[in-house]
Amino acid sequence: MHLDRYLSKYAGLSRKSILRLLNLGKIKVDEQVTLSRDHPVNDFSKIHIEGKLLNLHKPARYFLMNKPAGILSATTDPQHTTAIELIAETEREDLHIAGRLDRATTGLLILTNDGKWSRHITEPKQKVPKTYRVETVYAISPQTANLFSKGIYFAYENMTTSPAEIEILSPTSCRLTIYEGRYHQIKRMFAATGNRVKNLHRESVGEIKLDSALRPGDYRALSQAEIDSIWRTKPEKGE
Known part of the structure:
Protein backbone atom coordinates (compact mmCIF):
# COMPACT_ATOMS: atom_id res chain seq x y z
CA MET A 1 0.00 0.00 0.00
CA LYS A 58 -1.61 -1.81 20.90
CA PRO A 59 -5.05 -1.70 22.50
CA ALA A 60 -7.16 1.19 21.27
CA ARG A 61 -7.37 4.17 23.63
CA TYR A 62 -9.80 7.07 23.56
CA PHE A 63 -9.62 10.25 25.66
CA LEU A 64 -11.69 13.40 26.04
CA MET A 65 -9.82 16.55 27.13
CA ASN A 66 -11.02 20.00 28.12
CA LYS A 67 -8.43 21.92 26.11
CA PRO A 68 -7.30 25.23 27.62
CA ALA A 69 -6.49 28.32 25.57
CA GLY A 70 -2.86 28.53 24.47
CA ILE A 71 -2.41 24.77 24.11
CA LEU A 72 -1.50 23.53 20.64
CA SER A 73 -3.45 20.70 19.00
CA ALA A 74 -0.33 18.80 17.94
CA THR A 75 1.88 15.90 18.98
CA THR A 76 5.10 17.92 19.25
CA ASP A 77 6.10 21.57 18.96
CA PRO A 78 9.41 23.29 19.79
CA GLN A 79 7.79 26.43 21.19
CA HIS A 80 4.33 25.72 22.57
CA THR A 81 2.86 23.19 24.99
CA THR A 82 0.85 20.58 23.10
CA ALA A 83 -2.31 18.72 24.09
CA ILE A 84 -0.37 15.44 24.01
CA GLU A 85 1.94 16.78 26.72
CA LEU A 86 -1.04 17.15 29.07
CA ILE A 87 -1.59 13.38 28.87
CA ALA A 88 0.29 11.18 31.34
CA GLU A 89 3.52 9.83 29.79
CA THR A 90 2.38 6.25 30.34
CA GLU A 91 -0.74 6.87 28.21
CA ARG A 92 0.35 9.29 25.47
CA GLU A 93 2.33 6.98 23.17
CA ASP A 94 0.89 6.75 19.63
CA LEU A 95 -1.97 9.15 20.39
CA HIS A 96 -3.15 11.60 17.76
CA ILE A 97 -5.84 14.27 17.78
CA ALA A 98 -9.22 13.57 16.18
CA GLY A 99 -10.27 17.03 15.01
CA ARG A 100 -7.89 19.81 15.96
CA LEU A 101 -8.76 23.09 17.64
CA ASP A 102 -7.00 26.41 17.06
CA ARG A 103 -4.50 27.37 19.75
CA ALA A 104 -6.87 30.00 21.17
CA THR A 105 -9.96 27.78 21.00
CA THR A 106 -11.01 25.91 24.14
CA GLY A 107 -13.16 22.90 24.94
CA LEU A 108 -13.69 19.33 23.83
CA LEU A 109 -10.68 17.66 22.26
CA ILE A 110 -10.54 13.95 21.44
CA LEU A 111 -7.28 11.99 21.44
CA THR A 112 -6.94 8.38 20.32
CA ASN A 113 -4.63 5.82 18.70
CA ASP A 114 -7.49 4.42 16.59
CA GLY A 115 -6.99 5.91 13.13
CA LYS A 116 -10.07 4.40 11.51
CA TRP A 117 -12.33 5.71 14.29
CA SER A 118 -10.86 9.20 14.22
CA ARG A 119 -11.17 9.41 10.45
CA HIS A 120 -14.92 8.85 10.84
CA ILE A 121 -15.00 11.98 13.03
CA THR A 122 -12.91 14.20 10.77
CA GLU A 123 -14.06 13.21 7.27
CA PRO A 124 -16.51 15.94 6.12
CA LYS A 125 -18.61 13.38 4.21
CA GLN A 126 -19.48 11.61 7.48
CA LYS A 127 -21.38 14.69 8.71
CA VAL A 128 -20.46 14.23 12.38
CA PRO A 129 -21.91 17.33 14.14
CA LYS A 130 -19.56 19.56 16.13
CA THR A 131 -21.18 22.12 18.40
CA TYR A 132 -19.44 25.31 19.58
CA ARG A 133 -20.29 28.23 21.81
CA VAL A 134 -19.27 31.36 19.92
CA GLU A 135 -18.73 34.93 21.14
CA THR A 136 -18.46 37.60 18.47
CA VAL A 137 -17.04 41.13 18.38
CA TYR A 138 -20.17 42.63 16.83
CA ALA A 139 -23.86 41.84 17.16
CA ILE A 140 -24.88 38.80 15.15
CA SER A 141 -26.89 40.02 12.17
CA PRO A 142 -30.44 38.79 11.56
CA GLN A 143 -29.29 37.38 8.21
CA THR A 144 -26.66 35.10 9.76
CA ALA A 145 -28.96 32.14 10.44
CA ASN A 146 -30.26 32.15 6.88
CA LEU A 147 -26.77 32.45 5.37
CA PHE A 148 -25.41 29.63 7.53
CA SER A 149 -28.37 27.38 6.74
CA LYS A 150 -27.61 27.74 3.02
CA GLY A 151 -23.87 27.22 3.48
CA ILE A 152 -20.97 29.65 3.07
CA TYR A 153 -18.85 29.52 -0.07
CA PHE A 154 -15.08 29.26 0.49
CA ALA A 155 -13.28 30.40 -2.66
CA TYR A 156 -9.90 28.96 -1.63
CA GLU A 157 -11.28 25.40 -1.48
CA ASN A 158 -13.96 26.10 -4.12
CA MET A 159 -16.59 24.53 -1.89
CA THR A 160 -19.67 25.47 0.10
CA THR A 161 -20.01 24.46 3.74
CA SER A 162 -22.77 22.10 4.78
CA PRO A 163 -25.84 23.81 6.27
CA ALA A 164 -25.06 24.90 9.84
CA GLU A 165 -27.48 25.37 12.72
CA ILE A 166 -27.31 28.45 14.93
CA GLU A 167 -29.00 29.19 18.26
CA ILE A 168 -28.76 32.83 19.32
CA LEU A 169 -27.95 33.17 23.02
CA SER A 170 -27.37 36.94 23.21
CA PRO A 171 -26.67 39.77 20.73
CA THR A 172 -23.01 38.69 20.54
CA SER A 173 -23.10 34.99 21.39
CA CYS A 174 -24.57 31.83 19.92
CA ARG A 175 -24.37 28.05 19.83
CA LEU A 176 -23.30 26.85 16.38
CA THR A 177 -23.35 23.30 15.00
CA ILE A 178 -21.26 22.52 11.92
CA TYR A 179 -20.75 19.25 10.08
CA GLU A 180 -17.18 19.62 8.85
CA GLY A 181 -13.94 20.90 10.31
CA ARG A 182 -12.39 23.10 7.65
CA TYR A 183 -9.42 25.35 8.35
CA HIS A 184 -10.62 28.22 10.62
CA GLN A 185 -14.11 27.35 9.42
CA ILE A 186 -16.21 29.17 12.01
CA LYS A 187 -14.06 32.31 11.92
CA ARG A 188 -14.32 32.36 8.13
CA MET A 189 -18.08 31.80 8.22
CA PHE A 190 -18.61 34.78 10.52
CA ALA A 191 -16.16 36.87 8.50
CA ALA A 192 -18.39 36.25 5.49
CA THR A 193 -21.21 37.99 7.40
CA GLY A 194 -19.03 40.97 8.34
CA ASN A 195 -18.44 39.79 11.90
CA ARG A 196 -15.45 38.52 13.88
CA VAL A 197 -15.13 35.69 16.40
CA LYS A 198 -13.78 36.73 19.79
CA ASN A 199 -14.00 33.43 21.70
CA LEU A 200 -14.65 29.87 20.56
CA HIS A 201 -15.39 26.86 22.77
CA ARG A 202 -16.28 23.36 21.52
CA GLU A 203 -19.01 21.69 23.56
CA SER A 204 -19.65 18.41 21.75
CA VAL A 205 -18.69 16.08 18.90
CA GLY A 206 -21.56 13.85 17.85
CA GLU A 207 -23.10 12.48 21.04
CA ILE A 208 -19.88 13.04 23.02
CA LYS A 209 -20.29 16.06 25.29
CA LEU A 210 -17.76 17.96 27.37
CA ASP A 211 -18.17 17.33 31.10
CA SER A 212 -19.02 20.49 33.03
CA ALA A 213 -16.88 19.21 35.92
CA LEU A 214 -13.80 18.59 33.76
CA ARG A 215 -11.39 21.45 34.43
CA PRO A 216 -9.28 23.01 31.64
CA GLY A 217 -6.31 20.72 31.00
CA ASP A 218 -7.96 17.67 32.57
CA TYR A 219 -8.99 14.60 30.60
CA ARG A 220 -10.74 11.27 31.00
CA ALA A 221 -11.20 8.01 29.08
CA LEU A 222 -14.27 7.79 26.88
CA SER A 223 -16.91 5.25 27.79
CA GLN A 224 -17.67 2.40 25.41
CA ALA A 225 -21.06 3.96 24.73
CA GLU A 226 -19.40 7.22 23.70
CA ILE A 227 -16.93 5.39 21.46
CA ASP A 228 -19.69 3.39 19.78
CA SER A 229 -21.84 6.49 19.25
CA ILE A 230 -19.45 7.82 16.59
CA TRP A 231 -20.19 4.83 14.34
CA ARG A 232 -23.90 5.63 14.47
CA THR A 233 -23.30 8.90 12.61
CA LYS A 234 -23.84 8.13 8.92
CA PRO A 235 -23.48 10.39 5.89
CA GLU A 236 -26.64 11.59 4.21
CA LYS A 237 -27.85 9.73 1.13
CA GLY A 238 -26.13 10.92 -1.98
CA GLU A 239 -23.00 12.03 -0.10
Missing part, protein backbone atom coordinates in the same frame (compact mmCIF):
# COMPACT_ATOMS: atom_id res chain seq x y z
CA HIS A 2 1.22 3.53 -0.70
CA LEU A 3 2.39 5.46 2.37
CA ASP A 4 -0.21 8.23 2.14
CA ARG A 5 -3.11 5.77 1.94
CA TYR A 6 -1.67 3.70 4.80
CA LEU A 7 -1.28 6.72 7.11
CA SER A 8 -4.71 8.01 6.16
CA LYS A 9 -6.28 4.66 7.01
CA TYR A 10 -4.36 3.74 10.16
CA ALA A 11 -2.98 6.96 11.66
CA GLY A 12 -6.01 9.20 11.23
CA LEU A 13 -4.06 11.76 9.18
CA SER A 14 -5.53 13.81 6.34
CA ARG A 15 -3.77 13.80 2.98
CA LYS A 16 -2.90 17.46 3.51
CA SER A 17 -1.26 16.71 6.89
CA ILE A 18 0.66 13.79 5.37
CA LEU A 19 2.06 15.95 2.57
CA ARG A 20 3.09 18.63 5.07
CA LEU A 21 4.88 16.09 7.27
CA LEU A 22 6.61 14.55 4.25
CA ASN A 23 7.79 17.95 3.02
CA LEU A 24 9.20 18.68 6.49
CA GLY A 25 11.02 15.33 6.59
CA LYS A 26 9.00 14.25 9.63
CA ILE A 27 8.17 10.71 8.41
CA LYS A 28 10.59 7.79 8.46
CA VAL A 29 10.02 4.34 6.98
CA ASP A 30 12.37 1.64 8.30
CA GLU A 31 14.64 4.31 9.85
CA GLN A 32 14.95 6.31 6.60
CA VAL A 33 13.36 9.71 5.98
CA THR A 34 11.02 9.55 3.00
CA LEU A 35 9.60 12.43 0.98
CA SER A 36 7.37 10.31 -1.24
CA ARG A 37 3.71 9.73 -0.53
CA ASP A 38 3.88 6.72 -2.88
CA HIS A 39 6.52 4.94 -0.78
CA PRO A 40 5.38 1.29 -0.53
CA VAL A 41 4.64 0.06 3.01
CA ASN A 42 2.95 -2.87 4.72
CA ASP A 43 2.07 -4.02 8.23
CA PHE A 44 5.69 -4.99 8.82
CA SER A 45 7.06 -1.53 7.94
CA LYS A 46 8.48 0.47 10.83
CA ILE A 47 6.97 3.94 10.46
CA HIS A 48 7.91 6.92 12.63
CA ILE A 49 5.82 10.13 12.54
CA GLU A 50 7.51 13.13 14.17
CA GLY A 51 9.78 10.71 16.03
CA LYS A 52 6.96 8.49 17.31
CA LEU A 53 6.54 4.90 16.18
CA LEU A 54 3.20 4.05 14.60
CA ASN A 55 2.16 0.90 16.40
CA LEU A 56 -1.02 -0.78 15.16
CA HIS A 57 -0.96 -3.63 17.62
Whole structure:
Protein backbone atom coordinates (compact mmCIF):
# COMPACT_ATOMS: atom_id res chain seq x y z
CA MET A 1 0.00 0.00 0.00
CA HIS A 2 1.22 3.53 -0.70
CA LEU A 3 2.39 5.46 2.37
CA ASP A 4 -0.21 8.23 2.14
CA ARG A 5 -3.11 5.77 1.94
CA TYR A 6 -1.67 3.70 4.80
CA LEU A 7 -1.28 6.72 7.11
CA SER A 8 -4.71 8.01 6.16
CA LYS A 9 -6.28 4.66 7.01
CA TYR A 10 -4.36 3.74 10.16
CA ALA A 11 -2.98 6.96 11.66
CA GLY A 12 -6.01 9.20 11.23
CA LEU A 13 -4.06 11.76 9.18
CA SER A 14 -5.53 13.81 6.34
CA ARG A 15 -3.77 13.80 2.98
CA LYS A 16 -2.90 17.46 3.51
CA SER A 17 -1.26 16.71 6.89
CA ILE A 18 0.66 13.79 5.37
CA LEU A 19 2.06 15.95 2.57
CA ARG A 20 3.09 18.63 5.07
CA LEU A 21 4.88 16.09 7.27
CA LEU A 22 6.61 14.55 4.25
CA ASN A 23 7.79 17.95 3.02
CA LEU A 24 9.20 18.68 6.49
CA GLY A 25 11.02 15.33 6.59
CA LYS A 26 9.00 14.25 9.63
CA ILE A 27 8.17 10.71 8.41
CA LYS A 28 10.59 7.79 8.46
CA VAL A 29 10.02 4.34 6.98
CA ASP A 30 12.37 1.64 8.30
CA GLU A 31 14.64 4.31 9.85
CA GLN A 32 14.95 6.31 6.60
CA VAL A 33 13.36 9.71 5.98
CA THR A 34 11.02 9.55 3.00
CA LEU A 35 9.60 12.43 0.98
CA SER A 36 7.37 10.31 -1.24
CA ARG A 37 3.71 9.73 -0.53
CA ASP A 38 3.88 6.72 -2.88
CA HIS A 39 6.52 4.94 -0.78
CA PRO A 40 5.38 1.29 -0.53
CA VAL A 41 4.64 0.06 3.01
CA ASN A 42 2.95 -2.87 4.72
CA ASP A 43 2.07 -4.02 8.23
CA PHE A 44 5.69 -4.99 8.82
CA SER A 45 7.06 -1.53 7.94
CA LYS A 46 8.48 0.47 10.83
CA ILE A 47 6.97 3.94 10.46
CA HIS A 48 7.91 6.92 12.63
CA ILE A 49 5.82 10.13 12.54
CA GLU A 50 7.51 13.13 14.17
CA GLY A 51 9.78 10.71 16.03
CA LYS A 52 6.96 8.49 17.31
CA LEU A 53 6.54 4.90 16.18
CA LEU A 54 3.20 4.05 14.60
CA ASN A 55 2.16 0.90 16.40
CA LEU A 56 -1.02 -0.78 15.16
CA HIS A 57 -0.96 -3.63 17.62
CA LYS A 58 -1.61 -1.81 20.90
CA PRO A 59 -5.05 -1.70 22.50
CA ALA A 60 -7.16 1.19 21.27
CA ARG A 61 -7.37 4.17 23.63
CA TYR A 62 -9.80 7.07 23.56
CA PHE A 63 -9.62 10.25 25.66
CA LEU A 64 -11.69 13.40 26.04
CA MET A 65 -9.82 16.55 27.13
CA ASN A 66 -11.02 20.00 28.12
CA LYS A 67 -8.43 21.92 26.11
CA PRO A 68 -7.30 25.23 27.62
CA ALA A 69 -6.49 28.32 25.57
CA GLY A 70 -2.86 28.53 24.47
CA ILE A 71 -2.41 24.77 24.11
CA LEU A 72 -1.50 23.53 20.64
CA SER A 73 -3.45 20.70 19.00
CA ALA A 74 -0.33 18.80 17.94
CA THR A 75 1.88 15.90 18.98
CA THR A 76 5.10 17.92 19.25
CA ASP A 77 6.10 21.57 18.96
CA PRO A 78 9.41 23.29 19.79
CA GLN A 79 7.79 26.43 21.19
CA HIS A 80 4.33 25.72 22.57
CA THR A 81 2.86 23.19 24.99
CA THR A 82 0.85 20.58 23.10
CA ALA A 83 -2.31 18.72 24.09
CA ILE A 84 -0.37 15.44 24.01
CA GLU A 85 1.94 16.78 26.72
CA LEU A 86 -1.04 17.15 29.07
CA ILE A 87 -1.59 13.38 28.87
CA ALA A 88 0.29 11.18 31.34
CA GLU A 89 3.52 9.83 29.79
CA THR A 90 2.38 6.25 30.34
CA GLU A 91 -0.74 6.87 28.21
CA ARG A 92 0.35 9.29 25.47
CA GLU A 93 2.33 6.98 23.17
CA ASP A 94 0.89 6.75 19.63
CA LEU A 95 -1.97 9.15 20.39
CA HIS A 96 -3.15 11.60 17.76
CA ILE A 97 -5.84 14.27 17.78
CA ALA A 98 -9.22 13.57 16.18
CA GLY A 99 -10.27 17.03 15.01
CA ARG A 100 -7.89 19.81 15.96
CA LEU A 101 -8.76 23.09 17.64
CA ASP A 102 -7.00 26.41 17.06
CA ARG A 103 -4.50 27.37 19.75
CA ALA A 104 -6.87 30.00 21.17
CA THR A 105 -9.96 27.78 21.00
CA THR A 106 -11.01 25.91 24.14
CA GLY A 107 -13.16 22.90 24.94
CA LEU A 108 -13.69 19.33 23.83
CA LEU A 109 -10.68 17.66 22.26
CA ILE A 110 -10.54 13.95 21.44
CA LEU A 111 -7.28 11.99 21.44
CA THR A 112 -6.94 8.38 20.32
CA ASN A 113 -4.63 5.82 18.70
CA ASP A 114 -7.49 4.42 16.59
CA GLY A 115 -6.99 5.91 13.13
CA LYS A 116 -10.07 4.40 11.51
CA TRP A 117 -12.33 5.71 14.29
CA SER A 118 -10.86 9.20 14.22
CA ARG A 119 -11.17 9.41 10.45
CA HIS A 120 -14.92 8.85 10.84
CA ILE A 121 -15.00 11.98 13.03
CA THR A 122 -12.91 14.20 10.77
CA GLU A 123 -14.06 13.21 7.27
CA PRO A 124 -16.51 15.94 6.12
CA LYS A 125 -18.61 13.38 4.21
CA GLN A 126 -19.48 11.61 7.48
CA LYS A 127 -21.38 14.69 8.71
CA VAL A 128 -20.46 14.23 12.38
CA PRO A 129 -21.91 17.33 14.14
CA LYS A 130 -19.56 19.56 16.13
CA THR A 131 -21.18 22.12 18.40
CA TYR A 132 -19.44 25.31 19.58
CA ARG A 133 -20.29 28.23 21.81
CA VAL A 134 -19.27 31.36 19.92
CA GLU A 135 -18.73 34.93 21.14
CA THR A 136 -18.46 37.60 18.47
CA VAL A 137 -17.04 41.13 18.38
CA TYR A 138 -20.17 42.63 16.83
CA ALA A 139 -23.86 41.84 17.16
CA ILE A 140 -24.88 38.80 15.15
CA SER A 141 -26.89 40.02 12.17
CA PRO A 142 -30.44 38.79 11.56
CA GLN A 143 -29.29 37.38 8.21
CA THR A 144 -26.66 35.10 9.76
CA ALA A 145 -28.96 32.14 10.44
CA ASN A 146 -30.26 32.15 6.88
CA LEU A 147 -26.77 32.45 5.37
CA PHE A 148 -25.41 29.63 7.53
CA SER A 149 -28.37 27.38 6.74
CA LYS A 150 -27.61 27.74 3.02
CA GLY A 151 -23.87 27.22 3.48
CA ILE A 152 -20.97 29.65 3.07
CA TYR A 153 -18.85 29.52 -0.07
CA PHE A 154 -15.08 29.26 0.49
CA ALA A 155 -13.28 30.40 -2.66
CA TYR A 156 -9.90 28.96 -1.63
CA GLU A 157 -11.28 25.40 -1.48
CA ASN A 158 -13.96 26.10 -4.12
CA MET A 159 -16.59 24.53 -1.89
CA THR A 160 -19.67 25.47 0.10
CA THR A 161 -20.01 24.46 3.74
CA SER A 162 -22.77 22.10 4.78
CA PRO A 163 -25.84 23.81 6.27
CA ALA A 164 -25.06 24.90 9.84
CA GLU A 165 -27.48 25.37 12.72
CA ILE A 166 -27.31 28.45 14.93
CA GLU A 167 -29.00 29.19 18.26
CA ILE A 168 -28.76 32.83 19.32
CA LEU A 169 -27.95 33.17 23.02
CA SER A 170 -27.37 36.94 23.21
CA PRO A 171 -26.67 39.77 20.73
CA THR A 172 -23.01 38.69 20.54
CA SER A 173 -23.10 34.99 21.39
CA CYS A 174 -24.57 31.83 19.92
CA ARG A 175 -24.37 28.05 19.83
CA LEU A 176 -23.30 26.85 16.38
CA THR A 177 -23.35 23.30 15.00
CA ILE A 178 -21.26 22.52 11.92
CA TYR A 179 -20.75 19.25 10.08
CA GLU A 180 -17.18 19.62 8.85
CA GLY A 181 -13.94 20.90 10.31
CA ARG A 182 -12.39 23.10 7.65
CA TYR A 183 -9.42 25.35 8.35
CA HIS A 184 -10.62 28.22 10.62
CA GLN A 185 -14.11 27.35 9.42
CA ILE A 186 -16.21 29.17 12.01
CA LYS A 187 -14.06 32.31 11.92
CA ARG A 188 -14.32 32.36 8.13
CA MET A 189 -18.08 31.80 8.22
CA PHE A 190 -18.61 34.78 10.52
CA ALA A 191 -16.16 36.87 8.50
CA ALA A 192 -18.39 36.25 5.49
CA THR A 193 -21.21 37.99 7.40
CA GLY A 194 -19.03 40.97 8.34
CA ASN A 195 -18.44 39.79 11.90
CA ARG A 196 -15.45 38.52 13.88
CA VAL A 197 -15.13 35.69 16.40
CA LYS A 198 -13.78 36.73 19.79
CA ASN A 199 -14.00 33.43 21.70
CA LEU A 200 -14.65 29.87 20.56
CA HIS A 201 -15.39 26.86 22.77
CA ARG A 202 -16.28 23.36 21.52
CA GLU A 203 -19.01 21.69 23.56
CA SER A 204 -19.65 18.41 21.75
CA VAL A 205 -18.69 16.08 18.90
CA GLY A 206 -21.56 13.85 17.85
CA GLU A 207 -23.10 12.48 21.04
CA ILE A 208 -19.88 13.04 23.02
CA LYS A 209 -20.29 16.06 25.29
CA LEU A 210 -17.76 17.96 27.37
CA ASP A 211 -18.17 17.33 31.10
CA SER A 212 -19.02 20.49 33.03
CA ALA A 213 -16.88 19.21 35.92
CA LEU A 214 -13.80 18.59 33.76
CA ARG A 215 -11.39 21.45 34.43
CA PRO A 216 -9.28 23.01 31.64
CA GLY A 217 -6.31 20.72 31.00
CA ASP A 218 -7.96 17.67 32.57
CA TYR A 219 -8.99 14.60 30.60
CA ARG A 220 -10.74 11.27 31.00
CA ALA A 221 -11.20 8.01 29.08
CA LEU A 222 -14.27 7.79 26.88
CA SER A 223 -16.91 5.25 27.79
CA GLN A 224 -17.67 2.40 25.41
CA ALA A 225 -21.06 3.96 24.73
CA GLU A 226 -19.40 7.22 23.70
CA ILE A 227 -16.93 5.39 21.46
CA ASP A 228 -19.69 3.39 19.78
CA SER A 229 -21.84 6.49 19.25
CA ILE A 230 -19.45 7.82 16.59
CA TRP A 231 -20.19 4.83 14.34
CA ARG A 232 -23.90 5.63 14.47
CA THR A 233 -23.30 8.90 12.61
CA LYS A 234 -23.84 8.13 8.92
CA PRO A 235 -23.48 10.39 5.89
CA GLU A 236 -26.64 11.59 4.21
CA LYS A 237 -27.85 9.73 1.13
CA GLY A 238 -26.13 10.92 -1.98
CA GLU A 239 -23.00 12.03 -0.10
